[in-house]
Amino acid sequence: MADLTGRVAIVTGGSEGIGRSVVEALAGEGASVVLTSRSRDRATSVAGEIGGEVRGAVMGVGCDVRDPSQCRDLVSATVAAFGGLDILVNNAGLGIFKPIQEMSAEEYLVQVETNLNGVFFTTKAALDPLREADDAWVINIGSLASRNTFSGGVGYNASKFGLLGMTEAMMLDLRYDGIRTSIIMPGSVNTGFSDHGDRPWAIQPDDVGEAVLQLLSYPRHTLVSRVEMRPSAPPRK
Numbered sequence: 001m002a003d004l005t006g007r008v009a010i011v012t013g014g015s016e017g018i019g020r021s022v023v024e025a026l027a028g029e030g031a032s033v034v035l036t037s038r039s040r041d042r043a044t045s046v047a048g049e050i051g052g053e054v055r056g057a058v059m060g061v062g063c064d065v066r067d068p069s070q071c072r073d074l075v076s077a078t079v080a081a082f083g084g085l086d087i088l089v090n091n092a093g094l095g096i097f098k099p100i101q102e103m104s105a106e107e108y109l110v111q112v113e114t115n116l117n118g119v120f121f122t123t124k125a126a127l128d129p130l131r132e133a134d135d136a137w138v139i140n141i142g143s144l145a146s147r148n149t150f151s152g153g154v155g156y157n158a159s160k161f162g163l164l165g166m167t168e169a170m171m172l173d174l175r176y177d178g179i180r181t182s183i184i185m186p187g188s189v190n191t192g193f194s195d196h197g198d199r200p201w202a203i204q205p206d207d208v209g210e211a212v213l214q215l216l217s218y219p220r221h222t223l224v225s226r227v228e229m230r231p232s233a234p235p236r237k
């Protein structure tokens with residue numbers, strides 16, 4: 001796996017679940033990582049927990065990705081602390097699973113604002129330092145729900161289908177600026193994201209961390225732009 005010593009990463013939503021595993025993976029390979037939570041206290045405390053166990057430095061910053069000015073402050077804090085930015089992992093997200101008849105406008109909007117608009121705001125804020133980096137990456141955490149609809153997915157599907165389209169358009173925009181852009185699309189991951197309890201048969205969050213490291217290890221001339229991940233043997237329906 002690539003040695004990430006000297007590289008600087010931001011992982012949005014790094015306080016738990018997939019994001020936390022991605023932070024552990026990147027910092028485990030020596031990267032300096034900034035993780036975010038909507039709560040600054042939570043971000044700082046999780047960064048402290050992870051920082052004691054990995055090679056790279058880990059810093060926590062409070063940032064609600066729905067707010068463009070907080071995204072700009074996040075990038076400024078990262079550059080001030082570590083001198084640049086090489087890798088942006090847009091992971092922060094949430095799902096509210098209800099049919100349209102039961103979903104409020106607020107529940108719909110919070111998903112699109114977080115899962116879709118938040119990725120635009122954070123990436124936009126990060127463009128200048130990413131352009132200056134030697135080998136830059138934007139890795140967005142989509143979902144198999146980026147291309148498969150399901151009942152109860154009216155808000156989540158809208159946000160994640162949009163994210164797939166946005167990521168691939170962004171990839172075409174950014175490739176000649178030396179920025180590789182990918183989307184990882186997992187199926188069920190064993191996190192607290194939905195109320196399903198422990199799911200040992202599901203993808204484990206560390207597996208997504210591993211997928212991020214694998215993307216980063218490809219030689220410069222190759223871009224794996226879309227990665228689909230699914231449990232190999234989910235319960236039969």
Ligand SMILES: NC(=O)c1ccc[n+]([C@@H]2O[C@H](COP(=O)([O-])OP(=O)(O)OC[C@H]3O[C@@H](n4cnc5c(N)ncnc54)[C@H](OP(=O)(O)O)[C@@H]3O)[C@@H](O)[C@H]2O)c1
Nearest residue numbers: 013015016017018037038064065092093143188189191193
């Ligand atoms: N779990 C799955 O089955 C699965 C499958 C496919 C894709 N995904 C995607 O993977 C990503 C992570 O999911 P997960 O399962 O790890 O969920 P999780 O355990 O619930 O973690 C979600 C993370 O997002 C952060 N977050 C939520 N809203 C935010 C906002 N407005 N601004 C900044 N951070 C925010 C949370 O931070 P705080 O609460 O500390 O603010 C938390 O760190 C999401 O994009 C999700 O759609 C998950």
